[in-house]
Amino acid sequence: MRADHKGELPALFLIFPFIAGISVGLKYPTANAPFILVPLLTLCFLFILFNWGYNKFNIYKKRWLGGLLITPILLLSGWLIVLQHYQLNHPDHFSKTSSEYLVTTINNEPVQKNGLTRFIAEVKQIGYAKKASPATGKILVTIKDSAAKILCYGDELLIPAKYDEVSPPLNPGEFNYKQYLAHKNIYHQLFLYPGQYKVVDTNCGNPVIAYALQLRQNLVTKLKRNMHDTTAITVASTLILGYKADLSNDILQAYSKTGTIHILSVSGGHVAIIYLLLSWLLSFLNGNKRGRVFKAILIIMFIWGYALLTGFSPAVTRAALMISFIITGKTYSRYINTLNILAFSAFILLLGDPFLLTDVGFQLSYLAVTGLILLQPIIYKWISFKNKWTNKLWLICSVSIAAQAVTFPLSAYYFHQFPVYFLLSNVLIVLPVSIIMYTGILLLLLPQITFVSNWLGYILEKTILAMNSMLHLVENAPAASINKIWLTSTEYILLYIIMVSFFAFCYKKSKWKLVVLLFSVLVLAFSVGVKNISGQQIRSVTFLSLRKHQGIVFKNGNEGVVLTDLPETDKSFQYSIQPCLDSSRIYNYKIYTFSDNIRTKYLAKQNDLIQFLNKKMFLLNSGGKSQSIPQSLKPHYIYLAKNSIIDPENIEEKSIFIIDGTNNNSHIDSLISLFGHKRINYKLLSRNKSATFLSN
Structure with missing residues (x-):
């Protein structure tokens, strides 16, 4: 409006x-x-x-x-x-004082994955010897212990104060987990093993939140009792209750590539469906003013109860606030401007937690609703249909286009991809999502009646599987998504200028809007072109920091060779190596192991010797065996891995030594001492950023 x-x-x-x-x-x-x-x-x-x-x-x-x-x-x-x-400004933050142990309370629902239990803990006290003092701050705790599966929200733990600061990204394009946690006011993490923690008390959290989390677990259990397919159960738990603990990367990827990832994030659309259902069920109260007020109170209570059940995600909280204001205004016949309510709800949320501004879900949620309010009416007027059902279909399409248009620059900036068939995908899921929400809510609200519950579970499961099949077809269609979109901050801003000026011109044509639009397109095209040309001209070698694994990326323009001990399907490859390739604009690459011999037009590898363009490299990768470097070789780089031993008298002083993270700490210390004594140039990869050298 x-x-x-x-x-x-x-x-x-x-x-x-x-x-x-x-x-x-x-x-x-x-x-x-x-x-x-x-x-x-x-x-x-x-x-x-x-x-x-x-x-x-x-x-x-x-x-x-x-x-x-x-x-x-x-x-x-x-x-x-x-x-x-900002918790680090607090004088009683636990990191300000040295201590032996921390008394903490689990303040979110622990997540179990790959044999690890991970949760955020609120520090209440720090202790040294027998003295304890109050403290504040949050810490990310990961426990590798099967017994930790019983931990839950509100448990009070005694843990050692052997925490570390969260590490920054070590490789090009890698996800900045340090920044992600800092935006949640978390700056330290702790990894524990069996016997390193002790539960000293339970039920120390907020009783309302504890009840909501337990209720959600009970409802997830009910879904599992009445459904059989694990994928369907996972999607139902995520879509209806916002329970994402069992969500796999394959499911996320399928929904992301088709532009329907938003339905796996409980948001305003889910709240709207619940509002429509409640409004219809309570329509008998519309007869008088008292009835309308009572109806409004009931709906607002149910909606906020649902928000609590889903963990108060930014999207749900925003939707709950907005709908509460709208319901109140309509109940008392007040004029309401939706943009004003949207801004006011954002103000309230940011007043309570300003760090929400950095939350991607918060940003996408508010942008999407802004797009629906401002852009959808403009898009809807582009085409008119006389047929009633065709017109309704176009209405759904206009909603999808508006939301995608306003969120595309942000999603491309964060997630580096664009779903080409988003319009088709979103049209296909409208009916299934409605059936899933209403059937799921009915199943969860009704008591467990074997025949009825199993029947509702069957409908829910088959609908989810049918929806997944449709999205799977879209995902595997030719050119289903444009990947490897890496925008600079300037290009990101230019995309929004283009989007705003285009729709402003569509709304009310004027010369200056057209000039801004065309100039922005020209500048964006120039920026992308310069970036691609410069990328094609770069020749470089990057030694990756992969802790217990190895990785070297050779870049020759848009081509590349990856030398690694990781398969391409491994999570570490996808987390650290793939982003390096994509952000470096290496589109055509081949993967080899360290034992392979290689011959390409720009790189040759024979045993431990590598010739990359005009640079020579020697690999010391023997695993504790002593190796000597041929005197006539004179390599530019010498790669030391797996505790390989080097003869001190056989060191080429003009070489750059790369100390890989696969070496143990004592061996690294001895190498650093040796190189420091001989004043030799070296790069340490263990817990340090990767090293990139140009080879032009």
């Missing part, structure tokens, strides 16, 4: 400086609080003073004065809120 004038949208115009302040705070979270607080209080005092003298001093003649004051007030407020929430 478009506002007729900006006075209808106070929250929308006020949210921007507040978001700007939060962004500044996230960039500079350790700023001095008084430096912000003093000017903030001064501006607030002036704002109150000017409002008090609004008529007395004829301030109403200077309308711009209020905006001039409120903008920096909101900006500084956003910055100050970040400083207050």
Whole structure:
């Protein structure tokens, strides 16, 4: 719904400086609080003073004065809120004081995967000897112990204070897990084995959240009792309840490639389906004002109960807030501007947790709804149909196009792909998703009646499997997705400028909008072209940091050779090597092991000797055996792995030595000592970033 004038949208115009302040705070979270607080209080005092003298001093003649004051007030407020929430600013953060042990409480639902139990713990106390003191802070805990499967939300644990800072990404294009956790106010992690932790108490968490999580587990168990196919059970648990613990990468990939990943994230669409169901069931209360008020209270309570059940995800919380405001307004026959409510709900959520601004789900959720409000009416008017059902189909298509258009730059920036057949996929899932939601809710609400529950479970399972089959066909269609989209920050911004100017021109044509659109397209094309040309000209070798594994990437323009001990299907390959290839724009590559002999037009490998263009490399990869380097070889790089022993008298001083992470700590220490004594250039990969050398 478009506002007729900006006075209808106070929250929308006020949210921007507040978001700007939060962004500044996230960039500079350790700023001095008084430096912000003093000017903030001064501006607030002036704002109150000017409002008090609004008529007395004829301030109403200077309308711009209020905006001039409120903008920096909101900006500084956003910055100050970040400083207050940034846990490393707290003097009692557990990392500020050395300790022997931590007393922690599990504050989320532990996830079991690949024999590991992982959860976020809130530190309550730190201890040294027999002394304990209060502390704050969150820590990511991973336990490799089958007994840890019984741990649950609210359990209080005694754990050793042998934590580490979260490591940054070590290889090109690798997912920045350190930044991801920092955006959740987590900066340290701890890995534990059997006997290294002790449960000292239970039920120490919020009783409401504990009840909701236990109820969700019971409902997941009910789904498992009435369904048989594990994939269908996983999709049902995720789609209806937001329970993602059993979600596999294959399912995620299928939904991601078809542009339907949003249905696996419980969001506004799910809340809307529940709202429509409740509104229909309670329609008998519409007869009088008291009945309408009671109906509104019931629906709001159910929706917030559902939000609690799904873990208060940003999308569900935003939808619950919006629908609560809309229901309240409609109940009392008030005019409501949806954009204003959207901005107000964002303001409330960010006020409670400014770090939500960095959450991808939060960003995509608000962008998608903004697109539906602003762009969908424009797109819908492009084509008109006289046939009722064709017109409804076009309505669904316009909704999908609007949501995809406004979220495409962000999703391409984060996930590096674009689903080509998103429109077809989203049209195909409209009916199945509705059946799944209504059937699933009915199954979970009704008591366990064998015949009825099994029948509902059968319908639910068959619908999910049919939907998966349709999406599988789309996923395997030719050119189903455009992958390896790596945008720079400038290109990301240009995409949004293009999108906004295009739809602004469609809404109301003007010359300047067309100029902005065409100029932005030209600049984007130039940027992409320059990036591709420069990528084709780069020749380089990258020694990857893979901890217990090995990997070397040789880049020759858009071609490449990968030397590794990992198969392409391995998770470590997909996590560390594949992003390196994609971000380096290596589209045509071959994978070899260290024992293979290789011969290409730009690289030759014979046993331990590699010739890459004009660079020579020697591999010391014998696993503890002493090896000597031929005196006449004079390699540019010498690769040391698996505790290979090198003769100190046989060191080529002009070579660069690469110490791989497969060497143990004692061997690494001896090598560093040797190279330091002889002043030899070396690069250590263990717990360090990868090393890239140009070979042009």
